[in-house]
Amino acid sequence: xxxxxxxxxxxxxxxxxxxxxxxxxxxxxxxxxxxxxxxxxxxxxxxxxxxxxxxxxxxxxxxxxxxxxxxxxxxxxxxxxxxxxxxxxxxxxxxxxxxxxxxxxxxxxxxxxxxxxxxxxxxxxxxxxxxxxxxxxxxxxxxxxxxxxxxxxxxxxxxxxxxxxxxxxxxxxxxxxxxxxxxxxxxxxxxxxxxxxxxxxxxxxxxxxxxxxxxxxxxxxxxxxxxxxxxxxxxxxxxxxxxxxxxxxxxxxxxxxxxxxxxxxxxxxxxxxxxxxxxxxxxxxxxxxxxxxxxxxxxxxxxxxxxxxxxxxxxxxxxxxxxxxxxxxxxxxxxxxxxxxxxxxxxxxxxxxxxxxxxxxxxxxxxxxxxxxxxxxxxxxxxxxxxxxxxxxxxxxxxxxxxxxxxxxxxxxxxxxxxxxxxxxxxxxxxxxxxxxxxxxxxxxxxxxxxxxxxxxxxxxxxxxxxxxxxxx
Amino acid sequence: xxxxxxxxxxxxxxxxxxxxxxxxxxxxxxxxxxxxxxxxxxxxxxxxxxxxxxxxxxxxxxxxxxxxxxxxxxxxxxxxxxxxxxxxxxxxxxxxxxxx
Numbered sequence: 001x002x003x004x005x006x007x008x009x010x011x012x013x014x015x016x017x018x019x020x021x022x023x024x025x026x027x028x029x030x031x032x033x034x035x036x037x038x039x040x041x042x043x044x045x046x047x048x049x050x051x052x053x054x055x056x057x058x059x060x061x062x063x064x065x066x067x068x069x070x071x072x073x074x075x076x077x078x079x080x081x082x083x084x085x086x087x088x089x090x091x092x093x094x095x096x097x098x099x100x101x102x103x104x105x106x107x108x109x110x111x112x113x114x115x116x117x118x119x120x121x122x123x124x125x126x127x128x129x130x131x132x133x134x135x136x137x138x139x140x141x142x143x144x145x146x147x148x149x150x151x152x153x154x155x156x157x158x159x160x161x162x163x164x165x166x167x168x169x170x171x172x173x174x175x176x177x178x179x180x181x182x183x184x185x186x187x188x189x190x191x192x193x194x195x196x197x198x199x200x201x202x203x204x205x206x207x208x209x210x211x212x213x214x215x216x217x218x219x220x221x222x223x224x225x226x227x228x229x230x231x232x233x234x235x236x237x238x239x240x241x242x243x244x245x246x247x248x249x250x251x252x253x254x255x256x257x258x259x260x261x262x263x264x265x266x267x268x269x270x271x272x273x274x275x276x277x278x279x280x281x282x283x284x285x286x287x288x289x290x291x292x293x294x295x296x297x298x299x300x301x302x303x304x305x306x307x308x309x310x311x312x313x314x315x316x317x318x319x320x321x322x323x324x325x326x327x328x329x330x331x332x333x334x335x336x337x338x339x340x341x342x343x344x345x346x347x348x349x350x351x352x353x354x355x356x357x358x359x360x361x362x363x364x365x366x367x368x369x370x371x372x373x374x375x376x377x378x379x380x381x382x383x384x385x386x387x388x389x390x391x392x393x394x395x396x397x398x399x400x401x402x403x404x405x406x407x408x409x410x411x412x413x414x415x416x417x418x419x420x421x422x423x424x425x426x427x428x429x430x431x432x433x434x435x436x437x438x439x440x441x442x443x444x445x446x447x448x449x450x451x452x453x454x455x456x457x458x459x460x461x462x463x464x465x466x467x468x469x470x471x472x473x
Numbered sequence: 474x475x476x477x478x479x480x481x482x483x484x485x486x487x488x489x490x491x492x493x494x495x496x497x498x499x500x501x502x503x504x505x506x507x508x509x510x511x512x513x514x515x516x517x518x519x520x521x522x523x524x525x526x527x528x529x530x531x532x533x534x535x536x537x538x539x540x541x542x543x544x545x546x547x548x549x550x551x552x553x554x555x556x557x558x559x560x561x562x563x564x565x566x567x568x569x570x571x572x573x
Contacts, residue, residue, distance in 0.1 A: 122534055129541045133548055140552045148556040155549050156504050160495050163511030166538065167488050170515045174481065174522035179530045 009045040016041025024099045038102030042085040049077040065180045068119040072469035076116025083237040084109035086328040091229035092437035104134035112241035120179040138230040150225025157218040165205025171198030181252035210242035213272040223291035232331035236324040258308040265306035272299030273404030280411035286344045307392035314467040315384035322377025326369040329445030339431025352419040367412040377452030480521035488514035
């Protein structure tokens with residue numbers, strides 16, 4: 001198989017990006033042409049991904065071992081393209097005044113796809129940066145002053161964490177003498193202090209991007225200040241990118257010494273699950289609530305990495321899909337309620353259940369999926385993570401997972417309770433607006449969430465296939 | 474080989490200075506500059522190791538870091554200037570309408 005056909009999804013996204021930029025130049029301002037091109041490009045890349053998956057399943061390592069295209073990277077492609085497509089749809093109306101919005105979303109998605117296939121330090125770094133740079137601009141694109149602040153905070157902490165990550169990568173390169181993840185393992189046995197320091201710094205950098213608890217401070221602020229559709233992209237896409245590169249980096253490079261990083265990640269996962277969900281309980285702004293609950297979900301994902309087993313890898317990959325579907329669904333409802341300038345708070349939800357019963361019903365489905373109630377995808381995801389923690393003989397992690405889930409349930413019940421509160425004056429839902437793009441996202445999200453909850457077999461099968469990367473090192 | 478360790482030690486010192494700068498300075502421009510210092514310290518360490526290992530990959534990485542840093546500076550300065558336009562003062566403690 002040639003490199004061109006194996007990397008067809010990425011090339012398609014790149015081509016769409018360039019064509020969409022030309023489209024912005026030739027079309028009049030605020031046209032939907034770039035959005036249409038972006039949507040078509042993501043669908044085309046999705047189709048190419050499925051085509052490679054079904055026809056050429058043999059894993060390939062290309063470009064001097066920089067990228068490894070296997071079922072793992074293809075599954076990541078699917079997740080990222082769902083995130084990118086839904087973001088473009090959610091921003092269809094609200095981001096109309098930013099012509100370059102779809103281009104930046106696709107560029108960031110390209111970085112996430114690169115992270116999924118990365119197998120050496122150069123592509124790891126490039127993927128992180130291609131993911132982050134467009135997101136800085138998107139975070140700063142809100143018209144009010146919060147937007148500039150969110151962008152500035154994201155930029156400063158992003159540059160800081162990339163610096164830490166880079167120095168760690170430099171030390172790993174010096175100690176192991178190679179850029180490729182698979183070559184680190186032979187150097188690990190020598191227990192050099194430089195390699196240890198490099199691993200610690202690189203992990204700190206990556207955990208910053210994944211927003212694990214001591215390094216999570218930027219998340220709520222950035223989520224609050226960014227436009228709604230961009231926040232949904234950060235909550236889904238960046239989590240996917242950071243989690244999958246962390247998994248591949250540790251599973252390829254440091255599989256011989258899991259004792260040196262597994263327990264630390266386990267404790268951090270425990271801390272993250274508890275703190276993220278606990279602080280989410282007290283939030284009034286819905287985007288801050290999802291920010292903190294997203295921190296809690298990052299802790300759940302980290303459980304799958306920390307147990308260092310193929311079961312854990314499967315559980316983490318599986319969890320990303322129902323989590324992401326619930327994120328895009330919940331944010332579709334938020335963009336409907338939002339009137340553009342102010343953020344949606346829990347109070348804005350009042351009497352939603354009486355005025356817009358179908359939207360309230362869908363919102364309940366997504367909240368229950370976040371909380372992990374049976375018959376939703378979130379339940380199956382949490383079940384597999386619990387199983388992975390118990391298989392690895394980590395009862396502490398399992399207990400933390402359950403406690404975090406209960407705390408999260410409390411946080412998600414508060415908006416639901418507000419929906420059923422009756423309201424005397426008719427101020428509620430003043431900014432209600434619906435367009436077809438949000439409906440499409442809602443339908444995909446709700447079908448996926450309930451579908452995975454009721455009949456998870458096909459997704460489990462795909463995830464099992466893609467977790468086979470674990471043995472490829 | 475001791476030569477390489479000295480260079481890496483210099484890189485570590487530059488990295489530490491950058492870290493301290495980000496943590497303790499309050500002006501976003503200076504903080505941004507300090508984090509660029511951290512990046513360049515990493516590039517220096519890559520080059521030093523590439524020379525020790527007689528391997529081109531480290532030098533390639535240094536060029537990749539420089540190119541990415543240039544892109545990041547372009548975006549970063551634009552964001553900092555646009556925030557300055559709204560407030561006419563740059564102090565990270567005052568840019569705190571978003572409370573973490």
